[in-house]
Amino acid sequence: MNSLEGQFLVAMPEMADERFAESVILLVGHSDEGAMGLVVNHELADLRFADILDELDLGDPDAVIRLPDTIRDRSVLRGGPVEKGRGFVLHTADYKSGNTYAVTEDIYLTATLDVLKAMxxxxxxxxxxxxxGCCGWGAGQLEQEIAENGWLTVPFKRELLFDTPVEKRYDAALASLHITRATLSSDAGHA
Known part of the structure; x- marks a missing residue:
């Protein structure tokens, strides 16, 4: 099997599952046993990074209040419908802890409180x-969804993950394949 780990999935217009409509997902794991990914283009509207710090008691309340707005007001993404109360951080290779997992040679995943404190x-x-939260697929499930034209695969580009505004990531992912919403067809082609 060809692993898609480190690539993006882009939901097709006819995505049957509303939770994934217009989603861009970074696959952080993919093997014969299944796949795991994080939606990287849907924000949780009423939640900010400072709220997470307060809820988890990760800093002196006065220190949290004094954080720059760029940190306090960071968006929190809706990573997926699985384990919705669990946090995941995608980050550059310059941060590592004992529980850091390499997704690509440039992008790592950490799901511990230490990375939130560092951020x-x-x-x-x-x-x-x-x-x-995250997204999960059982053995063969993702491959079946791709075969049924539920997802496009897009090669990893760091700019899409960190430099493109959240609300523009879906269109940017399509553009990287030289297509737009208008030219995207929901009909599958099989040779």
């Missing part, structure tokens, strides 16, 4: 994003 109080990774 808030330093030393922070150069670039990072925080998501609650």
């Amino acid at each position: 808030a109080f330093g030393p922070a990774p150069k670039a990072s994003l925080f998501a609650l």
